[in-house]
Amino acid sequence: xxxxxxxxxxxxxxxxELFAKNHNKIVSSSTQPELELKYILDIKDFPGxxxxxxxxxxxxxxLNDPEVGIVVETMGGLKPAYDYVSACLxxxxxxxxxxxxxxxxxxxxxxSLAKENGVNFLFEASVGGGxxxxxxxxxxxxxxxxxxxxxxxxxxxxxxLTKMFKEGMSFGDAxxxxxxxxxxxxxxxxxxxxxxxxxxxxxxxxxxxxxxxxPEEVYTEGITKITTEDVDYAKNWGGVVKLIARAGRLENGKxxxxxxxxxxxxxxxxxxxxxxxxxxxVRGDATGDVVFYGxxxxxxxxxxxxxxxxxxxxxxxxxxxxxxxxDGIPNYVVDYTSLPVSLYVRVSAVGNTSEIKKELESxxxxxxxxxxxxxxxxxxxxxxxxxxxxxxxxxxxEINGISIINTIRITDY
Amino acid sequence: xxxxxxxxxxxxxxxxELFAKNHNKIVSSSTQPELELKYILDIKDFPGxxxxxxxxxxxxxxLNDPEVGIVVETMGGLKPAYDYVSACLxxxxxxxxxxxxxxxxxxxxxxSLAKENGVNFLFEASVGGGxxxxxxxxxxxxxxxxxxxxxxxxxxxxxxLTKMFKEGMSFGDAxxxxxxxxxxxxxxxxxxxxxxxxxxxxxxxxxxxxxxxxPEEVYTEGITKITTEDVDYAKNWGGVVKLIARAGRLENGKxxxxxxxxxxxxxxxxxxxxxxxxxxxVRGDATGDVVFYGxxxxxxxxxxxxxxxxxxxxxxxxxxxxxxxxDGIPNYVVDYTSLPVSLYVRVSAVGNTSEIKKELESxxxxxxxxxxxxxxxxxxxxxxxxxxxxxxxxxxxEINGISIINTIRITDY
Numbered sequence: 001x002x003x004x005x006x007x008x009x010x011x012x013x014x015x016x017e018l019f020a021k022n023h024n025k026i027v028s029s030s031t032q033p034e035l036e037l038k039y040i041l042d043i044k045d046f047p048g049x050x051x052x053x054x055x056x057x058x059x060x061x062x063l064n065d066p067e068v069g070i071v072v073e074t075m076g077g078l079k080p081a082y083d084y085v086s087a088c089l090x091x092x093x094x095x096x097x098x099x100x101x102x103x104x105x106x107x108x109x110x111x112s113l114a115k116e117n118g119v120n121f122l123f124e125a126s127v128g129g130g131x132x133x134x135x136x137x138x139x140x141x142x143x144x145x146x147x148x149x150x151x152x153x154x155x156x157x158x159x160x161l162t163k164m165f166k167e168g169m170s171f172g173d174a175x176x177x178x179x180x181x182x183x184x185x186x187x188x189x190x191x192x193x194x195x196x197x198x199x200x201x202x203x204x205x206x207x208x209x210x211x212x213x214x215p216e217e218v219y220t221e222g223i224t225k226i227t228t229e230d231v232d233y234a235k236n237w238g239g240v241v242k243l244i245a246r247a248g249r250l251e252n253g254k255x256x257x258x259x260x261x262x263x264x265x266x267x268x269x270x271x272x273x274x275x276x277x278x279x280x281x282v283r284g285d286a287t288g289d290v291v292f293y294g295x296x297x298x299x300x301x302x303x304x305x306x307x308x309x310x311x312x313x314x315x316x317x318x319x320x321x322x323x324x325x326x327d328g329i330p331n332y333v334v335d336y337t338s339l340p341v342s343l344y345v346r347v348s349a350v351g352n353t354s355e356i357k358k359e360l361e362s363x364x365x366x367x368x369x370x371x372x373x374x375x376x377x378x379x380x381x382x383x384x385x386x387x388x389x390x391x392x393x394x395x396x397x398e399i400n401g402i403s404i405i406n407t408i409r410i411t412d413y
Numbered sequence: 414x415x416x417x418x419x420x421x422x423x424x425x426x427x428x429x430e431l432f433a434k435n436h437n438k439i440v441s442s443s444t445q446p447e448l449e450l451k452y453i454l455d456i457k458d459f460p461g462x463x464x465x466x467x468x469x470x471x472x473x474x475x476l477n478d479p480e481v482g483i484v485v486e487t488m489g490g491l492k493p494a495y496d497y498v499s500a501c502l503x504x505x506x507x508x509x510x511x512x513x514x515x516x517x518x519x520x521x522x523x524x525s526l527a528k529e530n531g532v533n534f535l536f537e538a539s540v541g542g543g544x545x546x547x548x549x550x551x552x553x554x555x556x557x558x559x560x561x562x563x564x565x566x567x568x569x570x571x572x573x574l575t576k577m578f579k580e581g582m583s584f585g586d587a588x589x590x591x592x593x594x595x596x597x598x599x600x601x602x603x604x605x606x607x608x609x610x611x612x613x614x615x616x617x618x619x620x621x622x623x624x625x626x627x628p629e630e631v632y633t634e635g636i637t638k639i640t641t642e643d644v645d646y647a648k649n650w651g652g653v654v655k656l657i658a659r660a661g662r663l664e665n666g667k668x669x670x671x672x673x674x675x676x677x678x679x680x681x682x683x684x685x686x687x688x689x690x691x692x693x694x695v696r697g698d699a700t701g702d703v704v705f706y707g708x709x710x711x712x713x714x715x716x717x718x719x720x721x722x723x724x725x726x727x728x729x730x731x732x733x734x735x736x737x738x739x740d741g742i743p744n745y746v747v748d749y750t751s752l753p754v755s756l757y758v759r760v761s762a763v764g765n766t767s768e769i770k771k772e773l774e775s776x777x778x779x780x781x782x783x784x785x786x787x788x789x790x791x792x793x794x795x796x797x798x799x800x801x802x803x804x805x806x807x808x809x810x811e812i813n814g815i816s817i818i819n820t821i822r823i824t825d826y
Contacts, residue, residue: 018556018699029555130700132549139548142442143431143720269706272685286431286717287543287707293682294703304699307556 001314002038004062006084007075008046008055011098011125014303015072015310016040016051026307030314038068059084063091070313072306073097082106089113089121094317096309098125098302104199108212111324120316120323122309127153127200128278130301131294132308137207137282138323144284146208148248150413153200155276155296156184156191157223157243161261162274164231165240171226183276193222194243194259201245201257204280209255212328213247219336221260225406230346232372233381234408237344239265242273244411248283250334258336263344263383263410269293270413281413289413337390342410344370346381351401353378360402363395383410414727415451415480419472419497420488421459424511424538427716428485428723429453429464439720443727451481472497476504483726485719486510495519502526502534509722511538511715517612521625524737533729533736535722540566540613541691543714544707545721550620550695551736557697559621561661563826566613568689568709569597569604570636570656574674575687577644578653584639596689606635607672610658614670617693618660622668625741626660632749634673638819643759645785646794647821650757652678655686657824661696663747671749676757676796676823682706683826694826702826750803755823757783759794764814766791773815776808796823 003019005012019026019037027035039062040054049055059080062068071088073095075081081102085095089110097103102110103123114121124134128151137146152158156178163174175192178184190196198220205213223243234241242264247257264271269291273279278296283289295301349356357380361367366385375381384392389409396404416432418425432439432450440448452475453467462468472493475481484501486508488494494515498508502523510516515523516536527534537547541564550559565571569591576587588605591597603609611633618626636656647654655677660670677684682704686692691709696702708714762769770793774780779798788794797805802822809817 014699022556022558022698025558026556130697131703132545132552132554135552136545136549139545139721139725142724143435143439143717145435145438269685272682284543284717285435286427286713286720288711288714290544290705290707292703292705295701298701300699301701304554304556304697307699308552308554311555312552 001032001035001069001317002065002067003035003070003072003310004039004041004068005037005072005074006041006059006062007073008040008042008044009074009076010299011302011306012040012072012074014299015074015306018300018303018307020050026311030311032314032317035314038065063087068093069317070094070096070310072310073099073102074306075099076101078102078105085110086113089117089119092117092119094120094122094313096122096306096313098123098306100126100196100199100203104202104215107203107206108325108327115324120313122312123203124309125302125305127203128280128292128294129296129298130304131278131280131292131296132305133204133280133292134207136292137204144286146249146282146284148246148283149201149204149208149280150244150246150270150411151201151204151280152242152270152273152278153245153280153296154191154197154243155278156188157197158273158278159183159276160192161223161226161241161243164226164228168228170228171224192224194220197243197245197259201247201259205247205255205257206325209247209249211326211332213255213257213333214328217257217328217333219258219260223261226261227406229372229375230406230408233344233346233370234263236370236372237263237383239263240271241408242270244270254332254334256336256339257333261408263408264413268413337393338388340386341389342386343384343389343392344381344408344410345384345396346379346405347402348405349378349380349402353380356399356401360399363399364392379405414445414448414482415478416448416483416485416723417452417454417475417481418450418485418487419454419475420486421453421455421457422487422489423712424715424719425453425485425487427712428487428719431713431716431720433463439724443724445727448727451478476500481506483507483509483723485723486512486515487719488512489514491515491518498523499526502530502532505530505532507533507726509535509719509726511536511719513539513609513612513616517615517628520616520619521738521740528737533726535725536616537722538715538718540616541693541705541707542709542711543717544691544693544705544709545718546617546693546705547620549705550617554695554697554700557699559662559695559697561659561696562614562617562621562693563657563659563683563824564614564617564693565655565683565686565691566610566658566693566709567604567656568691569601570610571686571691572596572689573605574636574639574654574656577639577641581641583641584637605637607633607656610656610672614658614660614672618668618670619738622660622662624739624745626668626670626746627741630670630741630746632671632673636674639674640819642785642788643819643821646757646759646783647676649783649785650676650796652676653684654821655683657683667745667747669749669752670746674821676821677826681826750806751801753799754802755799756797756802756805757794757821757823758797758809759792759818760815761818762791762793762815766793769812769814773812776812777805792818
């Protein structure tokens with residue numbers, strides 16, 4: 001069986017290199033003695049590449065070659081990836097992808113197409129890079145009802161937040177450092193606005209809860225509003241600020257899903273996930289909390305997840321893997337603001353602070369104040385008890401003389 | 414397809430309960446509409462149990478019932494588990510076990526027997542309880558060469574060491590507390606002497622490196638010699654003391670494997686694994702370090718791993734899973750003392766301490782002293798630079814006037 005790669009970027013070239021480097025191990029794991037790379041599709045030229053003789057520019061060569069049984073899609077984006085992948089599946093070729101946007105937007109459709117055509121559509125590399133997570137959720141935890149998933153799913157934002165926490169850097173300086181280190185794109189929006197993490201939690205939630213969750217259904221808040229002041233208050237509270245993507249099953253058969261900065265207790269396994277590392281916590285009814293940790297991105301970690309899927313496709317050439325979910329339904333993802341949460345709130349007060357606090361305490365009984373050194377006299381911060389988020393926000397608007405600087409949700413993972 | 418359970422202890426009863434509780438999910442995951450529990454074998458009576466009508470005492474009922482395609486072995490120990498499991502495999506029934514002793518001692522043999530008879534022998538629950546680890550190593554990391562594995566594989570000893578570290582408890586008091594909480598047996602030897610962790614690292618090393626590693630080949634040191642003094646020095650060094658089971662590939666095609674207490678840096682993902690939790694770090698050539706964390710024991714976590722294997726057996730009823738390793742060979746596991754290590758050493762000095770230190774520093778250049786409060790004048794502790802362990806120990810014997818109280822290896826995970 002022959003393999004084709006579409007897209008010779010960072011991940012695609014890593015796949016080709018790994019195929020060459022660990023070839024014996026890959027062939028023996030796959031149980032397919034003829035598992036070989038045949039084509040690499042890319043619009044660019046790569047003269048001098050050790051893979052130059054496999055390079056092609058015409059997708060139809062892959063599509064029409066009956067020897068090609070497995071196609072790796074590492075182009076990214078929806079166009080033309082979606083058309084190419086659809087065509088491959090219809091031509092009864094299994095597809096392995098690292099493209100989170102494709103899976104988050106078109107996963108149900110492509111899984112259905114794979115099923116109709118008796119082939120596999122696998123995407124371990126689309127979430128958590130080299131961390132095995134798709135397969136453990138679908139297989140190892142098959143005996144569990146999964147109640148909740150929470151993850152640090154974006155390495156760039158985690159790097160920035162780590163620098164802010166450990167070295168007191170500003171958001172801007174930490175972002176610049178991330179860009180200098182190659183961890184952030186020159187246009188970092190997809191990372192810092194939470195879009196990347198949103199796509200990944202959509203994939204995990206679809207898999208864990210059985211219905212497709214689309215990115216536009218998931219409330220997504222990035223880290224651009226986080227300042228060193230918030231980080232200092234988090235320390236005083238006894239934790240760290242992380243960008244947490246989470247989703248959970250509700251009793252009415254619906255789910256919640258959101259991406260937002262969150263306070264995480266120092267004792268949590270997620271709190272010690274630093275720099276570009278990722279971690280995913282899966283809360284099962286039988287297993288309790290299980291955490292998967294590792295490099296969430298990077299050429300070789302991601303490539304190794306792709307190649308593992310290729311091996312799996314080769315092993316399941318005859319009997320296809322059982323894998324998939326139903327389409328989404330309207331109102332399946334509930335408005336997260338209706339759910340109880342404890343909220344960190346930082347305000348600037350206009351007027352008599354002690355009277356403002358008195359009013360606040362009567363409107364929201366049970367708040368706990370936080371402190372930081374060198375805070376201006378008119379600033380204070382507190383943590384609310386747990387209650388529906390929209391109720392907290394409603395009450396806050398009723399308090400005279402405060403202007404909210406920032407709010408951050410508090411997690412119990 | 415019908416399922417039989419052999420051994421209705423903690424794990425076995427958890428399997429039965431999970432089968433009842435999540436039955437719909439299990440059946441749909443397994444793609445076998447008729448996947449049902451039929452028999453539970455145990456020598457004891459369980460009057461009033463909801464499973465009383467399935468209880469049997471004669472193993473031959475299971476063996477001779479052609480409806481039973483999957484047998485769960487949760488008896489523990491080698492006798493009669495080994496005979497029963499062998500008989501089931503020969504009768505072309507797949508077997509799922511949580512029995513680490515059975516897999517560590519007889520894994521190669523039973524895997525071969527399964528292969529000969531075209532059935533599965535799966536044991537996800539034998540290591541790490543509810544943490545998916547066997548399957549991720551064999552499948553997700555199939556594209557990697559695994560270089561090293563290190564784990565906190567025993568919850569009892571980790572609970573004891575956590576209490577010693579966080580609450581300054583003595584070993585004896587912490588053990589007593591573990592027994593009171595049901596985390597340690599009244600005879601705790603298998604846990605505190607490292608035997609349990611040794612069996613588990615044998616299984617992981619066999620799987621990761623391809624040849625059976627037998628428990629008697631693995632140097633195993635428990636935690637009984639660890640005192641609060643050592644714990645204090647570990648804090649001063651910047652880390653914690655953990656019982657680490659590890660194995661790694663060497664350049665000559667051989668491996669090392671040992672179980673021993675170790676200093677672990679605070680920044681390590683393994684350092685924050687507290688109480689009865691387990692974690693396994695897998696170092697792959699492409700993925701880098703991946704860590705799996707969760708409850709390493711307990712009724713429902715372990716049962717969920719067993720049931721996931723049962724589901725996998727049911728799915729692979731026709732095409733069996735590719736899975737296994739070769740038999741061990743002589744001298745495959747090298748003498749760990751020939752390998753370079755950095756060692757923590759605590760000594761009691763007889764004579765002029767500053768002269769003894771001078772001699773020590775000339776014999777072992779580059780040592781770093783550690784301090785703790787309230788140490789007696791004749792006690793001191795230090796960390797050596799990295800060099801072959803037997804060389805360090807040799808040099809230590811040459812130094813006059815010191816008596817070694819304890820040594821602990823230092824890890825870089």
